[in-house]
Amino acid sequence: MPVSAKWATLLVLAALIAVTPFFFPSSFYYRVGSLIFINGLAVTGLVILVGYAGQISLGHAGFIGIGAYACALAPEYLGLHPGLAAVLGAVISGLVAWGIGRPILRLQGYYLAVATLGFGILVAMVLANETEITGGPDGIVVPELGLRDLLELAGLDLRGSVFWYWFSGLVLLFGAWLALNLHRSPTGRALRALHGSEVAARTVGVDVARAKLQAFVISAIYASVSGSLLAFQNRFITPDVAGYLHSIELVTMAVLGGAASVLGAIFGAGVLTLLPQVLTVFAEYEQLMLGFVMMSVMIFLPAGLLPTILRLIGGRSE
């Protein structure tokens, strides 16, 4: 029996997560790995919004900020367990996305871009300016998630970076599984239909406004969870996680890798997370090369990196 595209994607992803640590020369690479998975999770959410539904958001780092700061603030002010704080962050992100999505998603193209951009900047600004609560631009310490202690009780003692590598890898797999299921669900089909043409989708009975709102809320929750993971992994966050540049970075990861497919987008997250680490060798040429890579990939490989590579290798795309 041939493997379906969904399981093929998940198998490739699981294999990559499981096998790469054998080639890690030091524990630093575990850290980079988990960073790729955490970015990959947020980008998977963007695949649903950008790749499936064809909408754009330049403000998704705002939701990352909400998820991250929920983990820092809720345990301190509400006495919540850090794990529950992450859930609370996801709920808040979902509600906020639902609230602002209703008016914003009527906008199209560049108008949607500037509206989401404004939202993200507002979140970053509140986080940076409400110094008494959020600690301001200097950032704030995040409590320990506590999962590692549980594992230790169960007899599995992992170092921080190693634990976060496997944990964020698992969460990413789960996120990818959900996104792939969504792709073939009625909602996913509705999203892809309105991507092709909103008018056509409407005439066959798709509730366009509702479908777009669903995609926006789902992708916001992905971003929020990714922000929570980032906060727990790093144990410290600054308002920069919610910044405009981070939003741009996320969209770039999705589109660079190939926003139409989950695997492509995660690949893009990998490339763009690794690139700055590699480019530090070139010191002051780092920005120049980053900009050059962004431009040339989009000009010469408009479908994104991974789909193009796959077509070159096997003559088939996902």
Add this chain to the structure above:
Amino acid sequence: MSELIQFLFSGITVGAVYALVALGFTIIYNASDVVNFAQGEFVMLGGMITVFSFAAGLPLPLAALVAILVTAGIGVALNKLAIEPARGAPVVSLIIITIGASIFIRGVTQIVFDKQLHRFPSISGDDPLELLGATILPQSLWVVAGAAAIFVALYLFFTRTMTGRAVLATSNNRLAAKLVGINTNWVMTLSFALSAAIGALAGVLITPITLTSYDVGVALALKGFAAAMLGGMGNPKGALAGGLILGVLEALTAGYLSSQYKEAATFVVILAVLFFMPQGLFGRKSTERV
């Protein structure tokens, strides 16, 4: 009262610069449907190149002219090397290409020049003038006058000259413009040169007040983009109105409410305006053809 006038003066000065950046967005958007996020870098280049040619011994007006011409050349190169090859790409890809271009230009600038803050002397000195009970820098008047002159000149160019009308025709309908013999590729090149030159001039005018460094373009592009969208993308009147409204709003918020949240006010207003007028203040009502 004099306080209000003081805030208005600073708001209009900054607003004039936003309006020029927004105008740059508008010109390129009309010719090519591309929103050029590297627009802020043109302003930065205008300031930086003037600084370094002035330091190299050129007289200030000549240094400014060199900066404007070089920046216009960079605008043309951007069009030829990055925008034209990606013709027909989706909006998201074009956004990433121009953002990539802006990062690239910033990267080159910090290598060719440096990462320091710079300024050069104002055109008419730095002694503030008394006006209506408030003070204003002579350079602010130059900024406002320069912006006004550009808007008038462009209005004349677009309505009175054959070339200007060719640009307008191209922005209305590229295919139809081609059919009547307009060289639309040349129109695009011209638009990028014009837009880059306007950005550079804005940079030359504002640098004595706000200083410049390799990274001032990011914030300017953001504000100019917001201003253009507020006014309605593609409409020069909208760019002017959007820029001034944004500048004045920022100055008033900073003056009366909180300087930390001055940008918040502008984005709240933009969200509110787009909520009621999804095409911006002066935007064309577009209908989608099925």
